[in-house]
Amino acid sequence: MKKELIDDIIAWDIVNWSKSFDFWKKHLDVKDKGYQCLELGARQGGLSLWLALNNNQVICSDVSYTDQQHELDKTIALHKKHGCEQNITYKAIDASNIPYENHFDLVVFKSVLGGVSIDSGKRLEQQTIDSIYKSLKPGGRVVFIENLEGSFLHMYARKKFVGWGSQWYYMKLNDIVKLFNSYKSLEYKTVGFFGAFGKTEKQRQMLGKLDTLIEKLIPKHNRYVMIGIAKK
Numbered sequence: 135m136k137k138e139l140i141d142d143i144i145a146w147d148i149v150n151w152s153k154s155f156d157f158w159k160k161h162l163d164v165k166d167k168g169y170q171c172l173e174l175g176a177r178q179g180g181l182s183l184w185l186a187l188n189n190n191q192v193i194c195s196d197v198s199y200t201d202q203q204h205e206l207d208k209t210i211a212l213h214k215k216h217g218c219e220q221n222i223t224y225k226a227i228d229a230s231n232i233p234y235e236n237h238f239d240l241v242v243f244k245s246v247l248g249g250v251s252i253d254s255g256k257r258l259e260q261q262t263i264d265s266i267y268k269s270l271k272p273g274g275r276v277v278f279i280e281n282l283e284g285s286f287l288h289m290y291a292r293k294k295f296v297g298w299g300s301q302w303y304y305m306k307l308n309d310i311v312k313l314f315n316s317y318k319s320l321e322y323k324t325v326g327f328f329g330a331f332g333k334t335e336k337q338r339q340m341l342g343k344l345d346t347l348i349e350k351l352i353p354k355h356n357r358y359v360m361i362g363i364a365k366k
């Protein structure tokens with residue numbers, strides 16, 4: 135994949151988060167499959183772009199599309215820029231209550247699980263993963279990248295420097311793994327440590343390269359990104 139396309143799909147701490155493509159490729163081929171796909175919490179729709187460019191049919195969704203037309207306009211513009219808008223439709227779907235049953239080959243999300251409970255006052259992570267399960271065809275897969283709690287340094291920095299850091303629910307690796315108990319299989323890996331601390335994408339790129347060099351030295355549960363694929 136060209137760098138410009140990877141940048142448009144991933145958009146943030148690109149060196150670390152784009153490691154997902156190599157991981158998913160080991161377990162999944164999306165090229166020219168005509169899969170029925172759903173992206174949840176898509177905002178700018180990076181993963182929808184990836185699936186649509188590979189000739190799959192995608193519903194690109196985000197709860198915010200109901201009242202944030204400007205976000206949806208940016209998303210559509212991105213998909214038009216890459217000439218794949220004919221493979222994508224747009225909907226405002228609540229990830230914790232997906233109105234489909236046994237329907238999708240693939241459900242994808244990136245950095246969504248920690249935010250599904252923000253406006254509700256109750257924990258909705260398990261309900262979200264169960265809702266995805268219901269929406270998948272038997273043998274269908276959920277493909278995701280999610281933030282993890284990481285180390286105490288990550289939690290400290292989020293509290294101190296990032297306004298929304300106190301609202302986002304950063305889960306431990308083991309707690310996310312448990313959410314998938316009803317699935318037939320779950321494959322995952324964790325990546326990234328210093329990349330989270332960059333203030334600009336240029337800084338994150340340098341720190342991401344450092345992460346790649348020292349990855350084996352960082353304990354798996356202290357890394358801050360989980361890349362996964364689970365099968366119904």
Ligand SMILES: C[S@@+](CC[C@H](N)C(=O)[O-])C[C@H]1O[C@@H](n2cnc3c(N)ncnc32)[C@H](O)[C@@H]1O
Nearest residue numbers: 175176177196197198227228229244245249250
């Ligand atoms: C951190 S952003 C990630 C956006 C995009 N996936 C990305 O990686 O850039 C989280 C997104 O989840 C959406 N979201 C929050 N709660 C949701 C819910 N219950 N159902 C669907 N989307 C939700 C938000 O509107 C927001 O666009």
